[in-house]
Amino acid sequence: AQKVTQAQTEISVVEKEDVTLDCVYETRDTTYYLFWYKQPPSGELVFLIRRNSFDEQNEISGRYSWNFQKSTSSFNFTITASQVVDSAVYFCALSDNTDKLIFGTGTRLQVFP
Amino acid sequence: GAGVSQSPRYKVAKRGQDVALRCDPISGHVSLFWYQQALGQGPEFLTYFQNEAQLDKSGLPSDRFFAERPEGSVSTLKIQRTQQEDSAVYLCASSSYRGPNTGELFFGEGSRLTVL
Numbered sequence: 001a002q003k004v005t006q007a008q009t010e011i012s013v014v015e016k017e018d019v020t021l022d023c024v025y026e027t028r029d030t031t032y033y034l035f036w037y038k039q040p041p042s043g044e045l046v047f048l049i050r051r052n053s054f055d056e057q058n059e060i061s062g063r064y065s066w067n068f069q070k071s072t073s074s075f076n077f078t079i080t081a082s083q084v085v086d087s088a089v090y091f092c093a094l095s096d097n098t099d100k101l102i103f104g105t106g107t108r109l110q111v112f113p
Numbered sequence: 114g115a116g117v118s119q120s121p122r123y124k125v126a127k128r129g130q131d132v133a134l135r136c137d138p139i140s141g142h143v144s145l146f147w148y149q150q151a152l153g154q155g156p157e158f159l160t161y162f163q164n165e166a167q168l169d170k171s172g173l174p175s176d177r178f179f180a181e182r183p184e185g186s187v188s189t190l191k192i193q194r195t196q197q198e199d200s201a202v203y204l205c206a207s208s209s210y211r212g213p214n215t216g217e218l219f220f221g222e223g224s225r226l227t228v229l
């Protein structure tokens with residue numbers, strides 16, 4: 001069965017600190033996709049990144065970076081020099097070749113000024 | 114509109130009432146999804162439409178839940194004889210691609226249902 005585990009329920013940091021959000025996934029499929037979404041207080045989920053299982057290259061987008069390691073079934077997300085606007089709930093998600101995304105339970109990030 | 118629009122944003126229902134939740138996807142988007150998000154949890158898949166065809170309804174929790182998208186644009190999620198366990202935020206998402214894997218999903222702000 002497919003499963004996504006986000007063990008960190010809540011993280012609090014002070015502005016400008018770096019923070020890493022962990023994501024561990026389980027799947028028996030060889031072809032799958034991994035995602036990160038951000039959910040601000042307004043409620044809508046905002047797409048951040050999509051990765052397929054054949055692309056283990058790390059990705060950097062501004063202050064955001066992602067580390068995909070198939071050997072440990074992890075897809076971790078790092079925010080460098082965090083800002084108050086980064087405060088939100090972050091979800092990691094997994095999809096095989098079906099219609100649905102399997103979401104983790106989310107990590108609430110609070111960035112204090 | 115510019116984004117996915119859902120209405121009502123908040124709905125309070127008495128147990129046993131029927132409710133209808135509406136989703137206006139981004140114009141021209143082929144795929145439409147409904148997810149249910151309980152408090153403190155991640156969203157859980159309910160159903161998927163490609164145009165007007167409901168291709169997957171495996172996530173609907175019971176036969177009290179029904180979704181439609183008759184003209185391939187607006188979708189309605191209907192819950193009959195609501196129960197307290199139906200209390201959740203119902204999220205709608207759309208995509209210009211077929212399925213969730215090839216492109217990003219655009220989510221609405223959700224409809225928060227509270228069943229008393």
